[in-house]
Amino acid sequence: MLTKAAVTNGKGDPFKIESLKVDEPKAGEVLVRIVGVGICHTDLIVRDQYYPVPLPAVLGHEGSGVVEKIGDGVTSVVPGDHVVLSFASCGTCKSCMTGRPYACQTFYELNFTGTMQDGSCRIHKEDGTDVSNFFGQASFSEYAVVSERNVVNVPKDVPLELLGPLGCGIQTGSGAVLNKLKPEIGSSIVIFGSGSVGLSAIMAAKVASCGTIIAVDVQESRLEFAKELGATHTINPKNVNVVEEIQTITGGGADYTIETTSRPEVLRQAVDSLATLGTTVIIGAPALGTEVSLDVNTILFEKKVTGLLLGSSIPQIFIPQLIGLYKEGKFPFDKLVKYYTLDQINQAADDSESGVTIKPILKIS
Template sequence: MHITAALTEAKGAPFTLAPLELDDPRPGEVVVRMVSSGVCHTDLIVRDQWYPVPLPAVLGHEGAGVVEAVGNGVTQVAPGDHVVLTFNSCGGCRMCAQGRTAYCDQFLAYNFGGSRIDGTTPLHRETGDVHGVFFGQSAFATYALAGERNVVKVDPGAPLELLGPLGCGIQTGAGGVLNSLKPPAGSSIAIFGAGSVGLSAVMAAVVAGCTTIVAVDLNEHRLELAQELGATHVINGGEGNTVERLRELTGGLGLDYALETTAVPAVLRQAVDALNQGGTCGLIGAAALGTEVTLDMSSLLFGRAVRGIVEGDSVPQLFIPKLVDLYQQGRFPFDKLIKSYAFEDINQAVEDSEKGITLKPVLTFA
């Protein structure tokens, strides 16, 4: 199949649109005509080779579209179905057997390997193969080839032009609250970083019934939006002592929960230091490999916990439709985070994201 894809040719290079050939689906594979694809922080740090995905490659991992064709043995979707594309997993390891697919023993191979598990890639050009299957999809293209396990059928009445980010960033922020931390009604939580992931967590904290919801960021516009989305308090992290202010907001006790989305070690330290005894901090921010943080061991000893969170601990086939339902009920207005760009304007979308002009760019395909 002839497709147009946004290629990442080399470390840090701008995306270039190019014609490619896409393989027909093998058993268990699905071809999706793309309607939209979010641009995620992970796409950009892979472009910059924080994670060593082989190049040249087609990135993109927040796709949404319509099933075009299916390979032998596919039963969960059929041509014409509306779907969101999400992360991939093997389905047979100890973690997948527990329903913890985001911690699949082969997560890196299935999502960052640049090829199918057998080493082949479905993307080709005249000069040779192009690495693909990024997060099991490579969604920066007019058509994507995914696996049945990472294709999620959604309500055909929901707007596909908005749904792509549910496959990763928004699912990660919302799931970090609803699936990972699971704060009970009436609890306190602070979200460090009011980007699209952090603001998704703010909205999820509202759904969970948290009564003290604090957004911490340096950008006043994002803090204003956090309040609009349900934050009860906001703190500019560049003004005063953030930990002291959080303790004041919680009667001197500290937070029940914190969620760190910035990948800045000093901010993670603040998130942990602001916990009450027995409190839990979830780490979502993706730092460069080898990044280290220093914590007070005596503070941790008193029941405080820090845990990493990948993809919001979600089972996408269950969680993404729930987020769609919440959106359609007006209880999870993630559309307020999104700005749409034509596919050919991908580099402008990336620039606006990196400058903080746009929270969540979403590419749309004609």
């Protein structure tokens, strides 16, 4: 069958809308009609080849849609189900078998090398040229063939076009708090960066009943929005010494900090802002090879620095939990969203990079 998709043909090239061929789903795979798909920072750094996914490619990894067909052996969904698409994992390695698919030992191969688990592609140009997929879904497209392990069944009483970003950015920010840190009631937390990931962490910190929730950003409009979503304090680094201000607000340092900006100097601030026994979670994804300098004597005071993948979440469990919080009015991630059409993808990407839009979602069908 044919699908209209946004194709990345060369490093840094604008997305180009093309007609592509889509294969039938193989065993263990699902054909999904995409209804909406979020644009994530990771899509844009792959477009620009900071992460070298083979090109041409169809990016997009925050898809939501309706199941059209299922391959042999698929049992978790049936045609007509509403689904969110998340990351690919093998299901058989030690990490997957112990309930940590986000740390799948073949995560890179399944999500960044452009093929499905069997090493072949499911999308092709009309002349037969293979087109790489992304995160096992390639959802900047009207249709996508995905692994059953990517698929999360979701309720039909929530707008389906809204839900795609739960598959990556929003589950990453909220999972950093609810799955990784699990902060104590009344504890202090600082979120560096108030994009969609950082704001999701702020909403989650409010859900977790953190006592002091500090948002750090250089845009005053983002800081005001952070207050609306749950921040108790805001800091603009243009105006004050960030570390000193955090120490003043918290009375000596934060219990937890989350770094979402991908900037080494900001990561240093996040670590230096910790109290004894504090923990920093790194979410921001800079170019491969990026290094940061830390003061070892600071870390010696029982402080921890840890990375995070996809919110340390099992999507089939965590995404329905987030939807439940949304329906209860406790996790209003819809406030982050602005809708575009697939044909407007380049404008949506520009608006995301410039900060005009926090979380663009492309309405596909």
